[in-house]
Amino acid sequence: MSSNDPRRSDSLTWRNAITKVLAEAREPLSYVDITSKILDEGLLDAKGARTPSLTVNRELNAPDKDNVFVKVERGIYGLKALGAMPKPVTTEDTKEEGFFQLVEAFGLLWRKDFVDWKGAKTEIVGAPERRKKQENDFGSDYGIYILYDGNRVPVYAGQTKELGTRLSSHALNDNLRSSWDYFSFFVINDEPAGVLKADKLLDALEGMIIESFNLQYNKQGGKWKNAKTLEYIQVPKTSGSD
Numbered sequence: 001m002s003s004n005d006p007r008r009s010d011s012l013t014w015r016n017a018i019t020k021v022l023a024e025a026r027e028p029l030s031y032v033d034i035t036s037k038i039l040d041e042g043l044l045d046a047k048g049a050r051t052p053s054l055t056v057n058r059e060l061n062a063p064d065k066d067n068v069f070v071k072v073e074r075g076i077y078g079l080k081a082l083g084a085m086p087k088p089v090t091t092e093d094t095k096e097e098g099f100f101q102l103v104e105a106f107g108l109l110w111r112k113d114f115v116d117w118k119g120a121k122t123e124i125v126g127a128p129e130r131r132k133k134q135e136n137d138f139g140s141d142y143g144i145y146i147l148y149d150g151n152r153v154p155v156y157a158g159q160t161k162e163l164g165t166r167l168s169s170h171a172l173n174d175n176l177r178s179s180w181d182y183f184s185f186f187v188i189n190d191e192p193a194g195v196l197k198a199d200k201l202l203d204a205l206e207g208m209i210i211e212s213f214n215l216q217y218n219k220q221g222g223k224w225k226n227a228k229t230l231e232y233i234q235v236p237k238t239s240g241s242d
Contacts, residue, residue: 014059017043019068019079028070028078031057039134052136053104054189102204105138105187107232108211109152112181114236117171122164124185126232135235139164142188146212147180154213155179163187184212 012020021037022029029037035053038044060069060077069077070084078084107126115124124138143163147156147170156176160166163185170176186208 012043014038014044014055018056018059022069022077022079023082026082028072028076028084030075031060031077032075034060034077102189102201103186103207104189105136105230105232106185106208106211107138107234108184109148109182110184110234111236112171112183114234115167115171116237117168122168123237124163124167125235125237127235128230128232136232137164138185138187138232143185144188144208145183145185147176148182148184149179150181152182157212186211 017038018034020043021034021041025037032053035056038056039052060071067080070080071086072078072084073087107124110124110126115122122139124141125135126138127135139162141163142161144159145157145163145167146154149155156170156179158166167183167185170180
C-alpha cells in the first residue's frame with residue numbers, strides 16, 4: 001500500500017482502525033476478521049507490532065470508560081453506538097467459554113542464514129502467503145521452536161518469551177551454534193482469556209507436532225487451520241538484504 005493512498009493515515013491508531021472497520025461493517029465481527037480487514041485495506045502497517053491479531057484483541061479488551069467496543073460473544077465484537085449487545089450466556093456457552101486460540105501463527109523450516117543475528121535486535125520476519133507485502137516481526141513473541149540440521153532432521157526444541165533473543169543465542173553463543181541450519185516456530189498467545197479446554201490444547205499440541213516433523217501419514221496438517229491460524233513465509237533479513 002502506497003503512503004499516498006487516501007485510505008491510509010499516518011496518525012491512525014489501532015483503536016481508530018478497529019472502530020472504522022466495525023463502523024463500515026455495521027455488524028459485529030471476530031477480532032481475526034477485524035485484523036484481516038485492517039491489513040487488507042491498508043489502514044495500518046503492522047510491521048513493528050507484535051502479532052497483529054493479538055494487538056487487535058488487546059485493544060478490544062483494554063479498559064475503556066466509554067465502552068466503545070462490546071464483546072457480543074467469545075471472540076466477536078461490535079460497537080456500542082450501533083447497538084451491539086452481549087449475547088445471553090447459555091449452558092453450552094459456559095462449557096465452551098475460555099477457548100482462546102493458543103497458536104496464533106507459525107513458520108516452518110525457515111533458513112538460519114536468512115536472519116541477521118548480529119543486529120541490535122534480532123528480527124524474525126515473515127509474511128502471510130496471501131499477503132506477501134504485509135511483513136510481521138515475531139522476534140519479541142512468546143513461542144515454541146525447533147532447530148534442524150542441514151538435512152532438516154530435528155536436533156533441538158525449546159520455549160521462550162522472546163523468539164529473537166533465544167534463537168540469536170543459539171546462533172551465536174552456545175554449543176548449538178554450528179549444529180543447525182533451519183528452524184520452525186509457533187507463536188503462542190501469551191494472554192489467553194479464561195481456561196483453555198483440554199481438547200483445544202490437544203489440537204494445538206498435535207498440530208505443532210504434525211507441522212514440525214512432516215509426518216508421512218498425517219496428510220491434513222494441524223486442526224488449527226480451521227481457526228485461521230496463519231502460516232508465515234520467511235522474508236530474508238540478512239545484513240546485505242534490503
